[in-house]
């Protein structure tokens with residue numbers, strides 16, 4: 001197998017999520033993230049090998065790519081956490097929260113907590129900029145990596161982007177600025193940063209805060225095609241797509257070239273419940289969709305993970321937070337004191353089991369699903385600090401076998 005073939009296995013085995021880290025590490029002259037033109041992964045952001053790779057190149061990718069390795073927070077960051085749950089990991093505190101500023105809360109995906117914290121980090125000069133994601137300038141349904149230097153910049157990038165997104169595509173350039181910064185990104189993007197910290201000392205030196213969201217997975221581009229077709233919207237006519245926000249979850253708003261804006265309910269977009277969600281394969285077997293590599297994780301708070309149809313008009317939004325580290329705790333306390341964040345009730349871990357049942361199932365069965373993939377000769381990520389063996393031991397042998405067989409057959 002050539003090094004290029006070894007590298008391409010990550011995409012062929014449907015593990016790539018298009019975060020862009022490989023392009024940042026190896027340079028565009030060797031690897032480029034592009035939109036796939038045809039085939040099973042049509043429309044996705046995937047790597048293309050431009051010139052031959054060395055063994056060292058591929059080894060570096062395998063050691064850092066969040067699809068071949070997933071690492072949680074290092075022990076020294078979580079050892080003092082007063083709480084640990086087998087599914088949800090180590091945490092300092094669980095609490096409800098929302099952006100104090102009404103406009104930020106309204107614009108936010110859920111209640112604007114990540115935007116409020118990003119703005120606060122800049123205003124309080126704790127960091128020089130935030131690396132996160134905004135609507136893509138070239139592909140209206142995609143997200144795009146961005147650096148925010150002001151509160152207004154952070155607010156302009158508010159909201160979840162459910163389409164393909166490569167937050168780490170310019171990471172090397174970002175690190176070369178040699179300034180302290182914070183990252184707001186998906187859990188898998190943060191796993192990649194934990195991996196890279198073993199190979200690039202700038203990661204721990206410069207990244208002062210890591211904020212994330214509980215992540216069910218993004219929507220494949222072909223499913224976006226189906227959504228647009230269902231409502232007779234031509235893809236080439238779309239100029240902007242706002243997934244949610246402006247109430248919770250808020251409408252999915254599609255803007256077309258003729259200036260028309262059409263609003264859809266969150267349920268029209270994602271479906272009635274988890275069984276209808278369309279997700280990339282990698283997201284279905286994600287070993288850390290709950291942000292174990294973060295300081296703070298923000299989530300939605302609907303019972304059973306699905307909002308009622310039409311709820312957005314009535315609900316201004318409330319985030320639940322998993323505060324994992326002392327750094328996260330200190331940031332939340334300071335943001336509350338300085339008027340950026342408002343806290344609601346403390347909640348217990350059962351609250352997360354009730355509002356995120358899909359995450360619980362996934363986490364419990366990831367090990368069995370990985371075993372099924374290995375049986376089929378497929379790649380699976382190495383995991384560090386995610387308790388997958390312990391979790392599997394809590395399931396009955398029959399349950400594990402069923403999940404293993406299911407993953408084997410699907411692969």
Ligand SMILES: Cc1cc2nc3c(=O)[nH]c(=O)nc-3n(C[C@H](O)[C@H](O)[C@H](O)COP(=O)(O)OP(=O)(O)OC[C@H]3O[C@@H](n4cnc5c(N)ncnc54)[C@H](O)[C@@H]3O)c2cc1C
Pocket residue numbers: 107108109110111112113114115116118132133134143157158159160161162163165167184185186189213214215216217218219245298299300301319356
């Ligand atoms: C793909 C995806 C799946 C999700 N699945 C779940 C779920 O299963 N359960 C749940 O409780 N919540 C889920 N969420 C999170 C939820 O939608 C909210 O983002 C979260 O509650 C934070 O709300 P907020 O109001 O604080 O965010 P906001 O204040 O609106 O800030 C959102 C921040 O996230 C960044 N961001 C948005 N999209 C992306 C992206 N694709 N990649 C990296 N960074 C991004 C933005 O740059 C922004 O800074 C998901 C979000 C995404 C993007």
